[in-house]
């Protein structure tokens with residue numbers, strides 16, 4: 155059976171949207187200038203954009219704008235997702251629950267990296283409330299799809315995290331769309347949010363510091379490839395046969411491994427760019443020796459890096475993670491199999507940050523916020539999407 159969002163002709167039906175006024179957070183300087191012209195309001199649109207998007211200029215958690223600018227923003231939605239819960243993890247990351255203006259809970263993870271001596275912080279953010287893709291190992295997948303986040307809510311999520319926990323500027327920030335939702339099922343809003351966040355007059359993120367992770371929604375890949383501001387791409391593979399992949403990732407029933415590989419072969423990679431092939435290891439499902447060879451075969455010939463991710467177990471799934479020794483053995487065999495196929499990417503094994511705070515990959519789900527806790531520290535795979543050129547090195551833990 156296909157995913158319910160995929161029609162017989164392979165087209166994908168869109169997720170519901172929240173009906174609301176346009177959001178101030180999703181406007182580019184050109185949009186603000188156009189609005190100023192039609193409202194007959196003076197002042198510099200670039201300056202207002204800077205005031206909106208740079209949290210370092212805010213006062214009391216809000217942009218500090220003058221009367222003229224407030225006139226210009228009249229009628230726009232200026233609500234930011236509210237942080238309603240924080241769960242710190244022992245590794246320094248913090249799982250954050252945010253409430254949208256219409257009362258839904260979404261999750262993001264704030265992951266500073268002082269333990270590797272870098273001032274950079276990675277945010278793992280959500281693109282939808284819930285998710286239609288139904289991956290069986292994923293807590294979000296059990297929710298079904300509620301609605302898309304708007305571009306303003308995606309930008310607002312980033313700004314809310316920056317204002318609450320830093321960093322103050324985008325130059326020290328990496329972004330991964332690996333929270334709740336399938337970003338390519340909400341591509342218009344994700345693309346607009348990325349464009350706004352990468353504008354140098356505002357947050358000034360580099361698109362090469364943003365990774366968008368997809369379950370393999372093949373028809374959206376060509377549109378993603380053509381984005382004017384295109385982030386890096388990560389694709390969840392998670393099985394090496396169509397039989398297993400269709401069982402754990404229903405998207406495979408519509409777009410199978412062969413279709414996915416063909417789309418990745420046709421993808422117009424830029425110089426030095428690679429796709430990150432993510433592989434969640436599920437004990438007894440996809441971690442056999444035969445899987446090593448098939449995974450190496452899938453990766454062979456692609457501009458790719460490979461990231462092995464031991465499953466984050468949670469109560470909404472019966473899947474289990476392989477033990478650490480088997481993860482090490484699987485990665486060693488995979489390294490050998492990739493090297494034998496002249497694979498030119500990097501193999502990493504993810505250190506799942508935030509696991510103890512339920513903030514690790516596949517553990518994010520809408521629920522009641524827990525009682526606020528403070529004081530201790532938590533997790534990312536902040537290297538997910540990091541492009542590293544060169545011949546394969548021995549497998550190592552990503553941090």
Ligand code: SF4
Pocket residue numbers: 285286287288289292293294295296333334335336368369516
């Ligand atoms: S793994 Fe990603 S695509 Fe799959 S159900 Fe979870 S959030 Fe959706």
